[in-house]
Amino acid sequence: MSQSLPSSLANRRLFSIGQINNLPCEQMQQVYRYLLPPEILQRFAIDPETLADEQGRLLFECRPGILYVKLALYHAWQAEDPVLYVQLADTLNNQIEVVLLIVNDPFAERFNTDRMPDGTATFFSTLARNVGEEIRAMKAGIAPGQVRRGLGLTRRLTQAMEQFVTALHHDVFHIQPLAYHNAILFERLGFAYEVGVEKMRWIDREFAPGGTLSERLDGSTPFRQPGAEQTVRSRSWAIHDGILHEPYTGVKMYKRVGIHAGVSTCSRAFR
DSSP, X not given: OOSSOOHHHHTTOOOSHHHHHTSOXXXXXXXXXXXXXXXXXXXXTOOTTTOBOTTOOBXXXXXXXXXXXXXXXXXXXXXXXXXXXXXXXXXXTSOEEEEEEEEOOTTSOOOOTTBOTTSOBOTTTTSOOOHHHHHHHHHTTOOTTOXXXXXXXXXXXXXXXXXXXXXXXXXXXXXXXXXXXXXXXXXXXTOXXXXXXXXXXXXXXXXXXXXXXXXXXXXXXXXXXXXXXXSHHHHHHHHHTTTTSSOSOOOEEEEETTOOOOOOOOSSOOO
């Protein structure tokens, strides 16, 4: 993928999501398509020019706001979940933030952690928790917040995002990890902490033998089994279950284009 926008758009000197959203619809979508790695399109046989199926039905959704955009790419018409979902926004200091990033394998088993048995949305378990589905997901090796297994493309998506912000004349972008395992993954991809590095280091210390969080792994729930401190994923489930005695918030990260920050808040190489 090129480091520059299409020539028809390069002369517009775009710097922000808000500017992109003010373009005519076709040009706006052309810019945002730039975020779709060719690997995803090839994997699901999606036409890179039309982003439509064989019947001409568009598989790419672009829902702009004033200073944000929500993008979704589906592998098939009326699929239940997108293959890729990205929400981007302008920050108050004119930077670009990835508000939400979700990657799904549409052919993998689905776990309804995002909804209650009656269909009510859990909003990432902030309003309610479908504990039965969460237990199923955990046992299947799924992390908190996922409804399906991912595609292993987060590194490639990070590269695409770097190219995107470079084309908009930025050298950094920001992201807020929604869960502990997300933050550790972003560390490994070269992100640094804007806020929250001490919290992450405290979590690591307290999961060590004799630590506060280690002692709370008392088997009182399926998510707090002894030994859960040994993997990032099981730590994340325990945190999702409330072992911190507070929500997992207050962590914000950033990635400088072409630079691996080399930050690690895990004292051991967990998987």
